[in-house]
Amino acid sequence: MVDREIPLIKAKKTIEKDVILDPQxxxxxxxxxxxxxxxxxxxxxxxxxxxxxVLQKAFTGIKADALSDTIAVHVPSLRPEHYLxxxxxxxxAQLAFEQQKKYIQGGC
Amino acid sequence: xxxxxxxxxxxxxACEPQGCVAVALLNIQYNPPKxxxxxxxxxxxxxxxxxxxxxxxxxxxxxxxxxxxxxxxGHRSGSSLIALHKNGIDHNHRIIHAPGAIPYIENLKEEAxxxxxxQLNVIDLIGEKQKEKIDxxxxxxxxxxxxxxxxPYIAIRLKPQATVNLTDNRALHSRILIDYLGKIKKRGx
Numbered sequence: 393m394v395d396r397e398i399p400l401i402k403a404k405k406t407i408e409k410d411v412i413l414d415p416q417x418x419x420x421x422x423x424x425x426x427x428x429x430x431x432x433x434x435x436x437x438x439x440x441x442x443x444x445x446v447l448q449k450a451f452t453g454i455k456a457d458a459l460s461d462t463i464a465v466h467v468p469s470l471r472p473e474h475y476l477x478x479x480x481x482x483x484x485a486q487l488a489f490e491q492q493k494k495y496i497q498g499g500c
Numbered sequence: 501x502x503x504x505x506x507x508x509x510x511x512x513x514a515c516e517p518q519g520c521v522a523v524a525l526l527n528i529q530y531n532p533p534k535x536x537x538x539x540x541x542x543x544x545x546x547x548x549x550x551x552x553x554x555x556x557x558x559x560x561x562x563x564x565x566x567x568x569x570x571x572x573x574g575h576r577s578g579s580s581l582i583a584l585h586k587n588g589i590d591h592n593h594r595i596i597h598a599p600g601a602i603p604y605i606e607n608l609k610e611e612a613x614x615x616x617x618x619q620l621n622v623i624d625l626i627g628e629k630q631k632e633k634i635d636x637x638x639x640x641x642x643x644x645x646x647x648x649x650x651x652p653y654i655a656i657r658l659k660p661q662a663t664v665n666l667t668d669n670r671a672l673h674s675r676i677l678i679d680y681l682g683k684i685k686k687r688g689x
Contacts, residue, residue, distance in 0.1 A: 420547065422511045429509060433547070436606045438592065443602040444546040450509075450658045465681075 406473075411500045414474045416467070418445055421485050423495040427452045428485045430459060432467050454489060456482035473500070505538075506555040507657040512540025518648075520563045521641050522556050522620075526578045528569025528629050535642055537562045543572060545580040545600030550607045552581065553616045557653040560619065563646040568625040568634045576600040578626045585622045588613055612655040619649040 417434040429452050433445025449466055453459045459482050464475065477500050488495035505517055519537030532539045537559060542548050556562045565585075571578040580598035587596035589610070595603040605613065623641065628634060679685040 424511060436604065438594075438602075438604065441602075444604040444606045447607050447656065 406500070408499060412471065412473075413442060414471045416470050416474075417448070418442075419463075419478060419481075421481055421495070421497045423485050423489050425492070427454055428456075428459060428482070428489055430463065430482070432463070454486070456486040505559045505652075507558055507654055508551055508554045509658060510540065510551050510555060512538055512555065514538050517559070518561045519642070520561055520644075520646055521566060521638050522552070522562045522564065523566045523568065523634075523638070524552055524578070524581065526567065526569035526571055526626065530568065530629070530631055530634060532566075532638060533635060536638060542567070542577045542581065543575065545572075545575045545577045545595075545598065545603040546605070547607070548577055549581050549584060549595075549603070550605055553584075553608060553612060554655040557612060557615045557619055557655065560649040560652055563619065563621060563649060564623055564641040565620045566623045566625055566634065566638060566641070568628050570629065571626050574601055582622055582624055582626075584613065585617055585620065588617070608655050612653060615653045619653075 413435075415435065417432060420431045420433070422429045422431075429450065431447055432449045432451070434448050435442045436444045436446060451459055451462055451466070453462070456479070460475075460479050463478060470478075481497060484498070485495050487493075506512070506514060515532075515534045515536050515538065517537065519535055521532075521536040523532045523536055523539035524542040525539060526542060538555065540552075542552060552565070556565060565581075567578045567581065569578075576599040580595055580600035580603040583598040583603070584595045584605070589605050590596050593604050593606055595605065621641075623637060625634060625637060
């Protein structure tokens with residue numbers, strides 16, 4: 393006898409062509425020897441395509457958790473998968489910063 | 501020092517503050533001599549170009565921009581930067597005759613672009629990857645000892661913002677407890 397059945401969902405990565413770009417904008421993450429810098433841009437559309445962005449806010453820090461928390465406060469309403477992507481990338485950026493390695497921002 | 505000279509910041513290396521040469525690296529592993537003012541990679545034909553412009557016109561000592569290495573496939577960032585210097589942008593903010601896919605300038609005023617065109621001489625070494633040849637061109641630029649180009653032009657400055665630390669649980673009122681987001685966590689005793 394089973395009281396409750398809970399769905400067990402196997403993880404599957406969204407393929408790149410199916411990734412939905414966030415209408416709220418995008419981020420550029422850079423690492424130098426002093427800090428991790430994150431720039432937030434709103435989208436610029438031409439002919440219904442995102443071609444660039446307008447810089448809205450910039451964040452600086454050395455820890456992924458602090459940057460994530462601060463970005464969540466200052467840039468609300470992103471798509472959930474965008475926040476998750478940012479968390480992953482910021483963790484990679486922190487690792488690169490701490491190990492003084494080159495960081496290259498990955499895709500979604 | 502770096503923030504004063506290059507107020508937008510970015511992934512670049514600042515060397516001699518009064519150097520007259522900036523170097524934009526395309527697909528190339530190359531460290532310019534420390535006598536240059538600044539060097540860094542150029543990747544994209546939109547924001548990448550904007551950062552180079554902002555971080556060169558902010559230092560009036562910089563009078564030459566040397567582009568070297570193989571151009572970025574698809575983006576054609578190096579060629580797009582040369583097109584910008586030569587032709588400027590159209591009413592749609594697109595770099596005129598740029599070969600890149602999305603060469604749009606959205607974060608800089610036209611005045612900043614005009615300043616870039618007037619202050620900088622762009623040296624086209626796209627395709628060149630030999631260190632000795634690039635070093636020689638840089639040395640030649642430095643030998644010219646051009647005059648400083650007036651006052652700095654600050655296109656974008658990142659202004660530090662005061663932050664309030666609300667991470668503790670002290671009561672701001674004897675009967676109200678505030679959480680770290682500033683929300684009321686508990687009322688009354």
